Amino acid sequence: MGYIGKIPTVGNFVKIDSLTASSTASYVMQVDGVNFSPESVNHMLVSLNGVIQAPTTSYTISGSTITFASALTSSDSIDFIMVYGNVLDIGVPSDATVTNAKTNFVSTSSAAGLQIKGDGTTDGTLQLNCSQNSHGVKIKSPAHSASASYTLTLPTTDGNASEFLQTNGSGVLTWATAGGGIDCDADAWMRVTPGADQNSAAVVDFSTSIHMGSNISESGGRVTVATAGWYLITFQFSNQSANSDTMNVWLRKNTTRQLGSIYWEGNTEINYLGMTASVLCEAAANDIFDIYGVGYFAGNTNNQSTTYFTGVRLGA
Numbered sequence: 001m002g003y004i005g006k007i008p009t010v011g012n013f014v015k016i017d018s019l020t021a022s023s024t025a026s027y028v029m030q031v032d033g034v035n036f037s038p039e040s041v042n043h044m045l046v047s048l049n050g051v052i053q054a055p056t057t058s059y060t061i062s063g064s065t066i067t068f069a070s071a072l073t074s075s076d077s078i079d080f081i082m083v084y085g086n087v088l089d090i091g092v093p094s095d096a097t098v099t100n101a102k103t104n105f106v107s108t109s110s111a112a113g114l115q116i117k118g119d120g121t122t123d124g125t126l127q128l129n130c131s132q133n134s135h136g137v138k139i140k141s142p143a144h145s146a147s148a149s150y151t152l153t154l155p156t157t158d159g160n161a162s163e164f165l166q167t168n169g170s171g172v173l174t175w176a177t178a179g180g181g182i183d184c185d186a187d188a189w190m191r192v193t194p195g196a197d198q199n200s201a202a203v204v205d206f207s208t209s210i211h212m213g214s215n216i217s218e219s220g221g222r223v224t225v226a227t228a229g230w231y232l233i234t235f236q237f238s239n240q241s242a243n244s245d246t247m248n249v250w251l252r253k254n255t256t257r258q259l260g261s262i263y264w265e266g267n268t269e270i271n272y273l274g275m276t277a278s279v280l281c282e283a284a285a286n287d288i289f290d291i292y293g294v295g296y297f298a299g300n301t302n303n304q305s306t307t308y309f310t311g312v313r314l315g316a
Contacts (some may be wrong), residue, residue, distance in 0.1 A: 016085050021076035026067045027082065035064040038083045047079035048072075048204030118144070185313040216311045223311065230314040 017030045027037050038044055041061050046053040048068070053059055059068045066081065084240075105113030116124040123143060142148040152171050159175035166176040170270035187212040215227040225231065 015079035016083065019078040019081070021078050023071055024070070025071040025076070026065055029061075029064050029066055036083070037061075037064045043084055044175045045080075045082040045084065047081075049077050051078060098131055116141075185215040185216070185311065185314075187213070188310040189218050190309075207301050210310075211240040211289075213313065218309070223309070225311075227313075232312045232314055242301075260301055 014031050014036070016036065017033065019029075021028045029038075038061060041055040041059070044055065044061070044066075046055075046056075046059055046066070057069065059066055060068070064296035072078075116126050118141070123141040124228075125138050125140045127138045150168075150171050152173060155165070155174050157175070163175040163180055164178050165173045168172055189207060208238045215225065215229070216231070217224045218227070249276045
């Protein structure tokens with residue numbers, strides 16, 4: 001609000017602890033048992049033996065020590081010493097006098113609402129105490145030698161059980177599911193029933209007997225690798241031909257895949273003559289390959305050892 005005339009002085013107005021006169025001229029001034037140093041001699045009102053003393057001529061100060069013009073005696077009485085403020089200095093607030101409303105710090109685009117400073121040797125540290133203030137935990141700044149300046153932005157939620165905080169590389173934190181090693185897969189498909197003699201290429205149909213994970217899937221002889229990585233692919237084909245024809249089996253990558261490649265030792269198509277094959281391949285996301293055959297694929301509902309396909313993800 002506005003004022004007519006001079007704005008009222010705002011300062012730290014205190015009364016010095018009682019002093020007992022003795023045969024000396026100098027006395028240490030304290031407030032609540034702690035040494036107190038006024039801003040200047042002119043900020044004080046001193047009463048001695050019921051008489052207000054003149055600053056500078058009747059007494060001087062040096063730090064927290066007041067010195068009278070001459071030594072006192074035990075019969076003298078230092079009535080009171082008032083300090084009428086280091087202007088605009090509120091001093092040290094008493095315990096519990098600073099309310100929540102007075103600690104409503106405001107951040108701006110260029111400055112933090114609250115700074116915890118270091119003292120030149122110790123890094124800035126924020127301590128959160130327990131309810132009894134007997135102990136607490138600390139959050140500490142990196143050392144000065146690190147020249148660290150960054151901002152960590154907390155997630156918008158408190159996350160789910162077993163999740164951990166991860167950064168996007170720019171200090172924005174999100175919750176993520178903890179994991180170890182690779183995203184594992186182990187899958188096996190087998191030919192359930194025998195097939196008729198076939199004189200042209202046909203897609204083999206399999207049914208799942210073992211399935212763990214979601215990176216490898218099969219549908220109508222078409223196997224899809226959803227995640228890039230290293231896979232151990234194993235095939236076993238049991239076959240025969242009613243007409244004594246040559247049995248041919250192909251594993252080939254599908255030409256309609258969206259992206260990526262499968263590298264089969266430099267080939268894009270492998271032709272096996274009814275033999276078992278184990279191939280280590282590198283697959284990119286969304287790779288698709290088909291199993292084709294000419295001839296008779298053996299199959300048995302209760303026996304997986306005749307014709308089967310397995311895929312195991314070894315690494316990323």
